[in-house]
Amino acid sequence: MSPTSASPPWLDARVRLSRGTIELDVALGAEPxxxxxxxxxxxxxxxxxxxxxxxVLPIGExxxxxxxxVWDDGRRALAPEQRAVGLMLADSLLFPHLSALDNVAxxxxxxxxxxxxxxxxxxDELDRVGLADRASSRPRELSSGQQARVALARALATDPELLxxxxxxxxxxxxxRARTRSDLAARLTAYDGVTVLVTHDPLDALTLADHLVFVEDGQVTQAGTPDEVLSEPRSAYVGxxxxxxxxxxxxxxxxxxxxANGGLVVTTSPTEGNVWATIPPSAVSLHLHEPxxxxxxxxxxxxxxxxxxGQSARVGLVGDLSLTAEVTLESVSALGLQVGRDVWAAVKATEVRTYPR
Known part of the structure; x- marks a missing residue:
């Protein structure tokens, strides 16, 4: 089938609007x-x-x-209550006077x-998130993780096409967070609609999402599977x-x-032209004298x-080349690594990877 005859994805969106100083232009596509x-x-x-x-917000284009x-074409739009949408926010926004059961209902x-x-x-939804035994509990009687699961159950109880x-x-x-993330992953596996997950946490994204979209200053700077993004980041934020x-x-x-800032990096796997170069923090060694x-x-x-x-430390370094090193706690103590101290950073050329921009 040619690209022009391929059917659009089940979720097919191009969100373009102005809000404050942001000029947003984000394209999304996904299957059930x-x-x-x-x-x-x-x-x-x-x-x-x-x-x-x-x-909740109208798109401009x-x-x-x-x-x-068609939910919105830039001219006519379905109201929020006319859309088969389930919405869950950071604040669970449960009704304090209602039981978990009635919140979901x-x-x-x-x-x-x-x-x-x-x-x-x-x-049924409370059972699917493991809270059947807390149906009669009010929000104040639930832990924060349980409240989040009730909010998820409420969002899914309307059979949304888009979560x-x-x-x-x-x-x-x-x-x-770790326990609730596991519960959320299990519930999303059984959900047959499309889920759009906004998060700051890379672990949430990498463990829950099939496809990642990075939005910076209103624009998509990179999109791809977690493996694609991990192997070839394409903006400083993604890195x-x-x-x-x-x-x-x-x-x-x-x-x-x-x-771009005048530094020099040497690699054993050269790529000519406009390139990205990556260095794992674990490949950066620190020394008190020039190695x-x-x-x-x-x-x-x-x-x-x-x-x-945990058992390591991330050391932020500034100079001709700013970078982050990951070292052991023993190294922090032995080298006296303190903010403001000058040190030497070293990286083997074999640890530097390059690919086209």
Whole structure:
């Protein structure tokens, strides 16, 4: 089948609008059962995209089509209540005076379902998120993770064609977040609509989403599967999310990459022309004196930050080439790695990967 005759995806959207200083232009496409993860810095347009899909914000241009039905074409738009949408936010927004059962039943009740059938559906959804035994509990009697699962059950109780999750785990503590993420993954596996997940957390995106879309300053800077994004990040923000030092530059046939800010990186796998160069933080070694021997990349740098992460530390470095190193806690102590100290950073040329921009 030729590209021009291929049918559009089940979710087919081009969201274009102006909001404040943001000129948003985001294209999304997905098939039933898929999860799209939208990531990006604060103020980049992620939540605006979700609100436009839900019908809360009108699009200026573009379109939103779901299952062949036009929800918005830039001129006429279905109201939010006319769209088969489930919405879950960081704040669960549960009604404090209602039980978990009636909170979930509120969704179908608001769509005209009678009380008995709505409560039957609510019981089923609570069971599917593992909370059948807490049906009579009010929100104040539930943990934050349980409240999030009730909110998810409520969003799904209306049989939405499109499920929108805007930072659904951000208000949870780390332990609760991990357990709730696992519960969410299990429930989404059984959901046959399209899910759009907005998150700042790379782990949420990488473990829950089939396809990632990065939105920065209102524009899509990269889109692809998690494996594609992990292997070839294409913006500084994406590089940070996937945990790589990333540089735009000009490469030559000798393996030299001249970065945009005047730095030089040497690799054993040269790519000519406009390139991206990546360096894993774990490949960066730190020294108090200029190292001798095999490293072909050495830079005099200053420590800008030291952040502990479990049994290791990430050290932010600034200089002719700014980069992040990941070292052991023993190295932090032995080398006296403190903010403001000058050190040498070294990377073997074999650890530097390049690919076309």
């Amino acid at each position: 059962g898929q999860v799209i993860g939208i990531l990006g810095p604060n103020g980049g347009g992620k939540t605006t995209t979700v609100l436009a899909l839900a019908g 573009g379109f939103v089509r779901v299952g062949g039905q 509120y969704g179908p009740r608001s769509r005209g379902v009678d009380r008995r059938r709505a409560r039957d559906r609510a019981r 929108l999750l805007d930072e659904p785990l951000s208000a949870l503590d780390p332990d609760t 940070t999310v996937v945990g790589l030092n990333l540089y735009a530059g000009q490469g030559d046939s000798h393996g030299h990459v001249h970065t 001798e021997g095999s490293p072909r990349n050495t830079w005099r740098v200053r420590i800008a930050s030291v952040t502990m992460q």
